[in-house]
Amino acid sequence: MTAVDSQVSTTSVDPAHLGGWATLKDVVAAYVGLMKPRVIELLLLTTVPVMFYAQRGVPALGLVVATVVGGTLSAGSANALNCVYDRDIDEQMRRTRRRALPRHMVSPRAAFVFGIALAVISTLVLGFFVNWLSSGLALAASAFYLFVYTMVLKRRTTQNIVWGGLAGCFPALIGWTAVTDSLAWPPVVLFLVVFLWTPPHTWALAMRYREDYAAVDVPMLPVRRSGEAVARQIVAYSWAMVAMSLALWPVADTGPVYPVAAVVLGGAFLVEAHLMWLRARRSDELSRIKPMRLFHWSNMYLSLLFVAVALDPLLTR
Template sequence: MTFVGQSTAAASEQDTGRATARDVVAAYVGLTKPRVIELLLLTTVPVMFFAARGIPPLGLVVATVVGGTFSAGSASVFNCVYDRDIDEQMRRTRRRALPRHIVSPGAALVFGFVLGILSTVILAVWVNPLSAVLSVAANAFYVFGYTMLLKRRTTQNIVWGGLAGCFPALIGWTAVTGRLSWVPIVLFAVVFFWTPPHTWALALRYREDYAGVDVPMLPVVKPAREVGRQIVVYSWVMVAISLLLWPVAGTGLVYPVVAVVLGAVFLVEAHRMWGRARSTEDLSRIQPMRLFHSSNLYLSLLFVAVALDPLLSR
């Protein structure tokens, strides 16, 4: 597949001409997938608080957030350019900028490269070289590993492709300490095992979309009951690993208490969805989006606890 097609670019130029400046700005912002960036930053900043055992320097936080935002945005832009053919056919993605021809693929590519370069410079100069290298590695893996290699070829696409989304925990830690340790690796693993239940729940909701464009997400090739079973397995491993942070990092009681409560709630929801999936293939009864939204809340509150633990356990 080529990144830029002449016919698509021509159509883009025509439609861009009809779009208002506000439409174009909104389109460029949309290419960066702001909601994904929010989630990634949510696993970066709390780790910085934990690494600092308190409140990290404001300037360092700002530089890390800005650099991380540009890096994640760059990867998302490249993903949108490469996947624009299937995005045009899927209900969930057909309103993105490239399928609507508000931004041309060529312009999007330039935008992606600019964001990537800015992010690397910001992290290397105002944070540290290790954080910059980790950011580039995450970006490259998401684009080349997940988007171009795994997504359209294997049911394990999101399992291994999800590694890119785990790097913010490492970047947040190295931004403060300048080195890696077992603490951020544990949090890296939490996000790794959280990603399949989170993504498979969404993919189950939109499995017809993925099937229509031949993307072999697990819910496309396996029945809902098998998807539910695997979600439960990953969820148990995720919760178990989340509790490892207590002995590994020597946290106070705030974190383990929150982790136990959140983990119990998440496991109940995962088992309930699996139970519904064992009796029907009807998505309206399986209600996979309940687990999807629960997963967002779980990760958000867990990392809030990571940030608050050193502040409340003094």
């Protein structure tokens, strides 16, 4: 979920004008780009550590590989279909102009077929090589992301990513069910941690690109509210997120590694959120608010928190 901060070109590239191997390379890269691999990286980072915790040790390598492959294809399917639906606004936004569809590297029809094929393959991979509960959860997450967030919420409400973000929480459940073939309270707590983490993370990015969202009439909260109002909500969600992260300790009866990490990481996140709020109260200029500081820290926070989830059973057995 890393933003593209560099300048982007609006030049379209026609694969037919490229030489043989260059054309193949660019087309493959375009299809991979449709899957949004940087987004998938973060989703997998909330899947695999939960598998370690559910196993209370190191899960079988084959199971991890099947879950990662199936999860990657499932998320890639949802992202590709999202690109098809959002291609009209992607052409106008600085952050998304270099995607495959705006650059005409892939046709909308080809991207649609690609997305559907990935959905079918991922469902079968997870169903046959992991279990059907995990397969069903992955399919539900993709469907929610496409039909609820992309088609309904994104262009209609400032709360789009609050509820649309539910789709990105499913990997915590899938990591658990891949090992146990059942649900329990610990993955639900981690699901809610990701749910509460999503608004601060995404609103910080949206604040950086609020002019882009305003230009295409996508009502992200930073487009409709002042920087101070957005930062205040970020602080509120951050406190709720940290409180929920600490709830895993009694719910899952963790060892000392996880709660110590949750306190330290959560404290640092709260400090950064409050500092951004103070800067936003003084000025509504992005150069003063510095929202990308919180955005980058939010990536590190979630990554390290879930690393602690994986390490806790390994270090406290």
